[in-house]
Amino acid sequence: MTPLLEQFLSESREFSQGIGEKLMQMEDAPSDQGLINELFRLVHTLKGNSGLFTFPEMTRVLHAGEDLLGLVRNGQIAYSRELADCLLDAIDFVMVLCADIEATEQIDASRAQDSARMAESLRALMPAAQTARSVSAANSSKPATITQDAHSAELPPLAELPKATRIEALHQCHQGETLHWICYTPASDCFFQGDDPLFSARQTPGLLWGSAKPTEPLPPLAELDTYRCVLEFHLLSAAPREELDEHFRYVPDQVRIVQVNPGWLSLSEDSSEDSSAVSAQPVPAVPEGAAGEANLISAAPLKAAAKASIEDCAEQVAALESILSAQRQILMLDDRPDWGVGRLKAAGSVLLNLANSAGDRVAASEVEAALAECLATGQNSMLLLWLEASKEHLIASCVAQPGPSAYPASNPAAGPSKEPKEGAAEAEASLAKPAADEGIKFGRRAEDHVTGPRSLKVDQAKIDRLMNLIGELVVSKNALPYLAQRAETHYGVRELSREIKGEYSVINRIADEMQDAIMQVRMMAVSFVFQRFPRLVRDISRKLGKDVQLVLEGEQTEADKNIIESLADPLIHIVRNSLDHGLETPEVRRACGKRETGTLTIRAAQEADRVVIEITDDGKGIDPAVIKRKAYEKGLIDEAALERIDDREAVNLIFAAGLSTSEVVSDLSGRGVGMDVVRSAVQKINGTVVIESKLGTGTTIRISLPLSMAVTQVMIVESDGQLFGVPMDNVVETVRVPRSDLRAIKQSLTVVLRGRIVPLKALNTLLGISASPRVNSDDELAVLLVQAGGEVLGLLVDGFKETIGLIQKPLAGFLSGLSAYSGSALMGDGSVLMILNIREIV
């Protein structure tokens, strides 16, 4: 099931419930305009949504409901209880369809008829003028209600069938095939909906014959309206009913499907002529014995109708014989003696039922007696004997009894003239159409199994609260090891300490899982952001006259909702830049020997605990020399830097504020704000962005983001007896440097690490602490190499502690003005750890 369909289902349920509620409220306040508007809006939205999928059954009902509510809204009809009932039924029907979709991802074609009736009953509530205008009215010449009546009474005009077709059809009937007569009356405005009724008719499955006829006298040629359909189609098909329903599922209100009774095929006006043709057809031989017993056959006149009943009888006789021989076999089985009683009972009850259905009381009592005897003795002989003796008799009496499927044989003298009517009545019954005035009910009953929605919609604030609570749990859990330590050192109870540690590991595991679970809840696929790109790329590339193919990869990659949401704007900037500056026009590309169509690839992937998004284009790339010159012109770098920085660093200068490589400012990009904004947006969510470019072959921008912002990995450092946290994202490495290696360049300290000059700064100085950095016993200084704004810098601290994951809280109130700290966190022992904002302090 696609995410879209899932969303549709959950929304539909919500809407359906809303509609139900609103209808209930309307009962109390029938003239509340606000309610009606709301109700109309709900139905309208639901209809629109259903139109996204191929659920014509649902759309049709909702469309009728919408029309009806539209009239109520305009005050053309008054709200009434019947109207509410009808709408509630419709909504129930929609829910039934939703359940269908949930189970099978589609709506069974057999619902089409129900849907058409539902829509019709809704339209029946509208004033007549509206009904005639509405789309669903089968055709404008006949009001819908008359069509409904005509459905059941009218016999299909089989007389129009050519003789050869009719004989062929009859032949197929005799071979046990079920034929259907279809009368397809397209709506007169169907051409405007893109329908081609002739095409639909020609495509009808199992089509044996078809014809097109005008529904009204054709006008003179000069007055013909080409775009108004005045034809109707008569079709004869050998396909099963379900297939036909499926084929006509978009127009169930325009077709009438009737099962063809073999009798109708032969009993048309020219029956005498036809019956000879029928007798020429090979008719399955009727078993002698059975035929002799079934005395009605000899009495029946040898008309075609009787032929049909003979065949019915023959079929029945064959079926009965197979039933009886099966019982005999069951009785004869002796492989499992312990099953004997069960088999006796089974066979006995089959025989008993047969006798009862034949109305043969004598046989029934005989069977009962034989069964009782067999059960008493444990022998099957009595029942077998009876079966052998009374088999013929039983078959005969069964056949003689007019069963539900048998032809009315009790009155063979009635003659063929009466037959068609009875046949018609039967066909009506076999259509299993509920009486029209009863209507159809899809009401839910208490015992109905209601499938609940599988997804919940939860306010984000609730999730956040849950996350905060779990965060607190994690923190307070961390207090346990301290407690264990205290138990051992302070109170000297070693046993207790061990037990506390044991408990701690259990709580730790559960807390970790809880944290993981809540993260999962907040996870969202990047497709949420990606889905807008196809359109964006198409529009922009059109505007620029470029030919661009967009490739999206890894749309299923998930990350925290906040991360995903804050990703949207930077990505749009980058994509615009790539399209505007990166990719060339087709002419230029051809001149460079590249494919005319440029490719823009957006790829998302998860790497450890980070999400990496790469935007790659195969355009002209970035010229580092140009960037350097521009940066120098704008005063972003000085002359020394101009010489010093390598190409890679130069390319990354495009993230600096105020730099634009484009000569002209377009409405798309070139104002020099884009990439700067991208970087700050990415950094805000603790991400990094780097760019790699090769002149002439393309550019790759790589954004790396944390999976979740909830837990920050922090390294704890010590300085002047205080603990500080440094986000791991900033930490490059930790080294110990002998004091003798320090070099002073003017006022600043530096050290050469792996051939690179690294400036050093004391954390104490940065934080305004007067103490100087301490050295360890080997006269070494602890240097924490951190990355800040693309530069690596050494922080002199007193010592390194462990790294921990913690939930960072922003500084609130008066403290929020302190830019040196990005936040605070509670440690396991209850102390507060301040997290340094490296970028701000260096």
Add this chain to the structure above:
Amino acid sequence: MPIEFKRNSAVFHDVVSVEEAEKLLEWLQRKPAAKVDLTRCNHLHTANLQVLMTARPGISHWPENSELRAWLETALNSEA
């Protein structure tokens, strides 16, 4: 061109869409004695069928597609 209008005959090609119906109607109104050649026709939109049923032009050739031919023969020959 799904319908090729010659001097006195309209030749239908492959699939004749609903857009052609208007042209066909106008043409047949101007040339009541024209004939229609359906040899290469595989399908025609219902609107065209209506025009043919109303105008009843002479059919010089029936379609080679036997299934379509059966349809058209029933539609155009009945009550004719």
